[in-house]
Amino acid sequence: MRSTPYLALLALTVAAVAVDAQAQQQQRPQAQQGQPAQGNRPASGGGAQQGAAVAQFGDWGVFTSTTQRGKVCYAASQPKSRAPAGLQRDPAFFFLTSRPGENVRNEVSLTLGFPLKGDATATIGSASFALYTQQNGAWIKNAAEEGRMVQAMRGGSQLTVRSTSLRGNVTTDTYSLTGLGQALDRVAQECR
Template sequence: MIGKVFVGALVVLLVVAPHLVRAQTPKEIGSYRAWRAYVYNEANGNKVCFMDSEPADTEPKNVRRGQIYTLVTHRPGDKVRDEVSIFVGYPFKEGSTVKVTITDKEFTLFTDADSAWNYDARGDKNMVNAMIKGNVMIVEGRSKRGTNTRDRYSLSGFTAAHKAISKACGVK
């Protein structure tokens, strides 16, 4: 039985491995103050362009967390533009939402494990437009353990990074 499982796993590896090899490592397009822009091709050949930033400040200070960052992604081959995803470095309280404030605009995102997402593409578009016009983005969430967190992102360089990923992916 173990031999059959091994052979099956080997066959799957031989079929899947060539496709994994073709996926590229992201190439940095540029660094724009608080934001960095990247491009890569997925294994299927589709181009992906994204930008990321880490918070300038996090609260509370005495809480251990994993990586904290925000992404804005274009996947033109899948007709995805301006997809916002926020990673907070801890698992969210189940069923909780995240509040994002950009200047005077508030957005409510749903949570999944350690990430937060807009409910639809219109929410992404509205949030990105606010990020282009804003200076600071505040992300507030609640962990599985009940800890409230607040992360402050600088939006300095956001517009330039967004223009760079849009140009790289041919998105208008």
């Protein structure tokens, strides 16, 4: 189990990301099969009313919050390693978000802790997924691949995100997938 300060930080981050996810979903064009789902990603704003830690499964926590559109549930984790090691950057988080009021299940999003330049890539085993980036956030580029990515994550042991900072630093964040399946099952229970 992670420490209480970690859970508090993550719960606050979840509340902020809930608003960002809700706002970006409103502006995200619906992807057609095989087409990129790109849109303007707004900055975080007001509207999150509450964020709460629900459970911890391995390296993944489950959190809930409430927005004006209803309950939001997340499985979230931080990277186990970040390279290059000496780089100054804010904490990174990987989220799988469900918003039943908007018929959204296991939406992939990340906050990388630094402004990004260009797109990024997530790799699970031999499967790679293109990520669209804006500011310090990333989302799966082709929404039609989201289900395949989540299935790969459920069956994998680690996920690696490669990106480039606005300053030109090539970065690699590696996430453990231990506990993810249980966390997603709990998210499904919390947000039916």
